[in-house]
Amino acid sequence: MYYIVIDLEWNQTYHEKAVATQKELSIRLRGEVIQIGAVKLDEALRICGSYRITVKPRFYKKIHRHVMRLTGIDQAQLDHGVPLAEAMESFHRFCTDDAVFLTWGPDDMPMLFDNLRANKLSYTFLDRYYDMQPMFNRETDGEKRQRSLEYAMEHFGIDMNLPAHDALNDALFTARVAQKLNIAEGIRVADAKTGDHLFEAVLGDADSGERGFPTPERAVAVSEVTAPVCPTCKKPLLQKEPLLHAKGQKYQALFACEEHGEMMMCAAVKRNINETFRVRVILMRPDEERLTRYREKLANEKEFRRARRRPRSRRSGKKTATPATTE
Ligand SMILES: [Zn+2]
Structure with missing residues (x-):
């Protein structure tokens, strides 16, 4: 079994276009995935692989100014990305079928699932995923609110020696926070909660x-x-x-x-x-x-x-x- 720490970057569009597209698709699609970054950890949380792919958007094709500023991804890079179906095939090979996904915050996996639905794709290898934010809170001060990844890194004294808002770098930062947490216990607690x-x-x-x-x-x-x-x-x-x-x-x-x-x-x-x-x-x-x-x-x-x-x-x-x- 591997832990796959995943981070996504997604493109956005202006409000009217987003509303029209979502109505047409009858699917929530607040953003379109343009980059998947992931780090593979073994059961002892040792890093044993990394992954990054740029995805060519299908609905929100024009890079949003704000997204470009944040991620550094420009229009040319987007145009040279691969379609989501192809990206997912390659990502699946990287993850294998025995993967447990870890994210920072609750947004990435639902965003990915919305994107898959919009493209009529479905993958069962993504079924097991956990948000590390509540694990971090439970192991530190027991706060309920969402903490930023930067906050968690600072807490553990992890250096930010790579640019943020690149999907792979963010996944790498998240993986380094994961190494400081008791992930197995965090998963047990999360499972017990949904088991209720x-x-x-x-x-x-x-x-x-x-x-x-x-x-x-x-x-x-x-x-x-x-x-x-x-x-x-x-x-x-x-x-x-x-x-x-x-x-x-x-x-x-x-x-x-x-x-x-x-x-x-x-x-x-x-x-x-x-x-x-x-x-x-x-x-x-x-x-x-x-x-x-x-x-x-x-x-x-x-x-x-x-x-x-x-x-x-x-x-x-x-x-x-x-x-x-x-x-
Ligand atoms: Zn009864």
Whole structure:
């Protein structure tokens, strides 16, 4: 087994072009991959190979000024890149089928998958991947927020002796941070977390061809959110505590199955490219931390509503809540 530390550079286009292309493809495509960089590590995290390829974009063909400034990749280099399908064949040979991918941050793999979908490609060798950011946070100060790669390098005293924003150099920097972390343990923790997901579904995903919901309210009116069933015995779950509507169109409620115990329903509404809405629903085993946060927020919400009710003496009844926004 190899760890493949991967980093991507992607091209962007101006807003109208991006919206039009995404609508036409019915696929999220916020950027188009123009460079893949990767470093291969063995199980002892020793570097044993490196990879870099320039990909010729198919939809966003003109190099964006900002991307050119950042990466140093110019139009001529892009034009001489290889098509994504060809690049992926060669990348696959480098990775082999027994690869575990490591990234810095959560963006690269979803971006690659969107690009593969736009090109009607699919590869199972990419299935196992992990974000190193939470591993770094867990092993250092336990912070939740995302730290930059530069921050992690500085923390470990790793020299920046190569230009950044080249996919291979960034992969190399990430690999050197990986060598300072307990990657096997980080993977175990990440697996345990997703192992807590008893049920997961995305409903109304117009970006992958389903019919989206016309409003966020309709998206969360589905039975998976309002009346979920136990993933094990399929009996209706009993709602134990009320629905919490958190910031950013996120919803949470505590349910329980008589036989299979407590489960937290988490739903998040997002806007599809065609302006409809989708909802991701997860049922998971609630850990203490999650339960505490949920109950605190519920209590705050109650307090907030109580505080608002009092001074509301002469408001016109017409005023409605501010419209919901997403992302
Ligand atoms: Zn059950």
